[in-house]
Amino acid sequence: MSDLTFHYVLDCPCGTTLTGLSEDEIVEVAFAHLREVHPDMADDYERDHVLFMARKLVRR
Amino acid sequence: MKWPAWEDAAFYLQEPAEMYASIAAQRHAAPVFWYEPAGYPTGLWVLSKWEDQRFVGSHPELFSSRFGFAIGDASDPSTVIRQLPDWAQKKIREGNLSPAETRRAIAHGKLSMGDPNFESLMISDPPRHGQIRSILMKALRPSLVRSLKPRIAEIADEFIGEIEPDAEVDFVTTVGRIPAALMTDLIGVPREMRERFIEMASAQMQAITIDPKRDPAEAQRINKLVEEFHSYCGDLLSDRQDRAGDEDDLTSIIAGSEYDGGPVPHGMAISFMHTFVNAGETTRALLGFVAVALAEHPDQRRLVAEQPDLVANAIEETLRYYPLNWSGCRTATQDVELGGQLIHKDDYVLMAYASANRDEDVWDRPDEFDVTRSFDKDHQSFGYGEHSCPGALLVRTDAGIILERLLARFPDWELTSEPPRWANPFLQGLGTVPVKFHS
Numbered sequence: 066m067s068d069l070t071f072h073y074v075l076d077c078p079c080g081t082t083l084t085g086l087s088e089d090e091i092v093e094v095a096f097a098h099l100r101e102v103h104p105d106m107a108d109d110y111e112r113d114h115v116l117f118m119a120r121k122l123v124r125r
Numbered sequence: 126m127k128w129p130a131w132e133d134a135a136f137y138l139q140e141p142a143e144m145y146a147s148i149a150a151q152r153h154a155a156p157v158f159w160y161e162p163a164g165y166p167t168g169l170w171v172l173s174k175w176e177d178q179r180f181v182g183s184h185p186e187l188f189s190s191r192f193g194f195a196i197g198d199a200s201d202p203s204t205v206i207r208q209l210p211d212w213a214q215k216k217i218r219e220g221n222l223s224p225a226e227t228r229r230a231i232a233h234g235k236l237s238m239g240d241p242n243f244e245s246l247m248i249s250d251p252p253r254h255g256q257i258r259s260i261l262m263k264a265l266r267p268s269l270v271r272s273l274k275p276r277i278a279e280i281a282d283e284f285i286g287e288i289e290p291d292a293e294v295d296f297v298t299t300v301g302r303i304p305a306a307l308m309t310d311l312i313g314v315p316r317e318m319r320e321r322f323i324e325m326a327s328a329q330m331q332a333i334t335i336d337p338k339r340d341p342a343e344a345q346r347i348n349k350l351v352e353e354f355h356s357y358c359g360d361l362l363s364d365r366q367d368r369a370g371d372e373d374d375l376t377s378i379i380a381g382s383e384y385d386g387g388p389v390p391h392g393m394a395i396s397f398m399h400t401f402v403n404a405g406e407t408t409r410a411l412l413g414f415v416a417v418a419l420a421e422h423p424d425q426r427r428l429v430a431e432q433p434d435l436v437a438n439a440i441e442e443t444l445r446y447y448p449l450n451w452s453g454c455r456t457a458t459q460d461v462e463l464g465g466q467l468i469h470k471d472d473y474v475l476m477a478y479a480s481a482n483r484d485e486d487v488w489d490r491p492d493e494f495d496v497t498r499s500f501d502k503d504h505q506s507f508g509y510g511e512h513s514c515p516g517a518l519l520v521r522t523d524a525g526i527i528l529e530r531l532l533a534r535f536p537d538w539e540l541t542s543e544p545p546r547w548a549n550p551f552l553q554g555l556g557t558v559p560v561k562f563h564s
Contacts, residue, residue, distance in 0.1 A: 069432070069434075069435070069497055071434060074500060076503055078511075078513065080179075080182070080183045080509065080510055082502070082503060113271070114267050114268060117267055117268075117270070117271040118267050120437045120441070120521065121434060121437055122437060122438050122499070122500045123435070123438050123497050123499050123500070124499060125499035125501075
């Protein structure tokens with residue numbers, strides 16, 4: 066078993082790549098991005114939506 | 126080192142190591158390169174670097190999608206005109222079209238299903254593009270994709286359960302059929318029509334790949350299947366419109382959507398159904414390459430089997446290493462300087478995804494397959510920006526669940542012979558992948 070570490074990566078359709086070290090962090094980062102860049106869509110997403118779209122990928 | 130012949134299928138069919146060496150040579154020496162394909166009426170710019178492709182993808186106001194999206198759209202019209210509907214042939218024959226307008230006539234013609242008023246997602250720009258895409262994304266919304274996870278796992282287990290251990294099988298027609306089965310279910314195609322529907326939909330995919338070297342008999346076969354596909358989709362749509370919300374499949378979502386204050390135009394609705402099918406076909410092709418890559422790298426397959434958290438990474442690495450779509454094109458809307466070169470208004474620009482995915486400025490050891498690779502930057506295999514693949518979330522979800530279920534049942538497999546790869550200047554895939562699965 067390797068000792069790889071992971072983070073959460075979410076590619077916003079606007080082109081911005083968002084990352085977070087934990088589920089809580091990626092949700093926080095995603096909502097901050099929504100509020101700042103896409104305020105009209107901020108109410109369309111819930112925590113579960115963000116976590117579903119985020120990919121858990123290897124972090125170096 | 127000979128530089129890439131981006132317009133020639135033979136270039137993509139050579140040994141991958143040679144092909145990528147050629148691509149790298151051009152990327153190193155001329156990252157923004159004016160290329161004149163043999164037999165093409167005009168040249169085009171080839172962008173080899175990840176950074177330049179990202180710039181183009183994020184600036185639709187500078188680089189339009191209206192005037193073609195694939196290298197074949199810039200072909201000499203006389204070599205492809207017979208593959209186009211009558212209205213597009215007439216438009217081209219009348220002449221007086223600029224090179225950009227000719228590309229649009231070719232691209233629009235091949236997508237139009239015979240309707241000159243057809244509005245296509247692929248060859249539209251903001252804000253119209255956003256309006257069309259929002260209808261499609263309503264059907265492919267994250268909450269719906271998320272709700273599919275148990276169904277994907279159920280279908281995957283059903284198909285994988287039929288595979289005999291240690292017997293030679295074709296991965297493409299066993300595991301590879303899972304995404305198509307799921308997608309036809311989602312579209313609302315009855316089970317008995319599943320195989321025929323997939324055949325018709327594959328023909329539609331071939332039809333949008335303009336190829337001057339296509340055999341006329343093959344072109345005729347494709348056109349016949351495409352007509353059948355449109356007719357079948359039309360009937361399915363009418364049925365869902367009549368039922369007005371009785372069903373909850375993707376066709377019903379499109380049938381119940383609005384565009385410009387009215388129902389979604391018929392051609393556009395069919396093109397959305399085609400996109401759904403493509404998501405299934407893309408997943409099938411991706412899984413084929415996953416099977417090959419993990420068979421050729423058994424140490425990495427064992428790592429993913431032991432650590433399922435790596436499944437998503439393995440999918441991304443396969444997408445990077447084996448791009449299903451070689452490139453995408455745009456047309457400059459004004460003079461733009463890129464990489465020290467002046468790209469003029471109306472020039473055609475090819476983003477070589479296969480090159481960006483091996484760009485040394487982005488990827489360590491780019492020619493190595495490594496499921497533990499860090500994806501601080503995304504690969505280009507789904508494109509980028511407004512026109513990135515609308516089905517990417519579904520493809521990733523589908524492929525990830527199927528791979529996880531497969532590894533849980535068969536942590537070991539081997540190729541029993543070399544899988545034949547097919548390629549044209551736009552796409553690649555695997556015809557068959559002969560394998561033996563071991564428990």
